[in-house]
Ligand SMILES: *[C@@H]1O[C@H](CO)[C@@H](O)[C@H](O)[C@H]1NC(C)=O
Ligand SMILES: *[C@@H]1O[C@H](CO)[C@@H](O)[C@H](O)[C@H]1NC(C)=O
């Protein structure tokens with residue numbers, strides 16, 4: 001009977017991904033990026049706010065910044081480069097290098113091919129024209145959000161996996177990991193076509209499709225290992241309107257929309273017109289209508305018309321990967337303009353997205369009860385006094 005029960009349980013666990021909500025307390029206590037997102041001195045965001053066209057020194061410098069960040073703060077994450085080269089319409093026959101960075105954190109001792117991963121994705125290259133283009137929303141801010149997210153769930157993952165090992169339940173539980181993909185070469189050099197765009201993601205999806213895990217693995221390739229591909233792009237301008245693009249991942253969209261709703265209700269969504277910082281500045285203290293970033297929570301199954309935005313997910317989607325695309329429609333006003341720079345970011349919105357996506361990852365990874373905010377705070381104040 002016991003054996004039957006165990007098999008039955010493992011069957012349940014292998015069907016679909018478990019997901020569990022975070023408490024109000026956890027949502028409230030998730031650390032905000034604060035000074036790390038300062039656009040001039042911030043240790044996370046400022047180094048990304050430079051021109052970083054693929055194949056240039058700026059691009060290499062930003063990549064080094066990511067690697068340094070993981071090596072310094074997140075030594076448990078496995079770092080891999082995925083390198084490819086291609087000519088472009090402006091390279092005069094020269095091969096341009098494209099380097100994707102893949103940072104992965106799997107449960108300790110997990111077999112390759114047995115871990116399903118939440119992939120969180122943004123591109124780090126910037127557009128060649130106009131000269132000097134920064135691309136703060138496109139996608140410096142999304143990259144910064146993912147670094148902050150990784151740092152904020154790291155200790156909770158360690159604690160959760162430690163507790164699971166101690167209870168000896170790792171054999172039965174589904175093996176879930178997290179992967180941050182920082183992709184190169186998203187932008188077109190001349191104008192967007194199937195071959196002049198998505199250089200990094202096309203090469204990565206095609207290579208991953210053909211790298212096979214050992215026979216009998218649960219997931220055949222690193223592509224199959226992606227349970228959900230969450231792509232962040234053009235985020236950081238105020239009042240984003242982000243539709244739900246795909247019927248098959250609408251359930252995940254709804255989970256994220258539910259978190260947004262709770263963050264607003266809890267009064268911790270900084271960009272909300274009802275947030276205390278905004279109310280204080282207003283003569284008329286009446287609450288204003290509460291807008292939502294994720295506008296399609298109520299969208300019905302029959303309302304999906306198949307429209308989507310061309311972006312880094314396309315080569316993955318074409319190979320059957322499930323996609324959640326966080327990109328506003330319409331695009332921000334500053335899109336591909338010189339003023340898509342640090343000064344034109346709406347920092348409240350940047351912070352809100354960061355908290356929202358971090359909370360979503362926390363729920364996906366079932367981290368409720370494993371965050372230790374007191375310890376984090378002690379560490380912060382310790383670091384501050386050290387400075
Ligand atoms: C890939 O590119 C990175 C960054 O330029 C470099 O450090 C690394 O050695 C390259 N890897 C391979 C296998 O060429
Ligand atoms: C903000 O005000 C609107 C309009 O009165 C209200 O419907 C909404 O619930 C408020 N939101 C918060 C977070 O107080």
Ligand SMILES: [Zn+2]
Pocket residue numbers: 127138187336
């Ligand atoms: Zn762009």
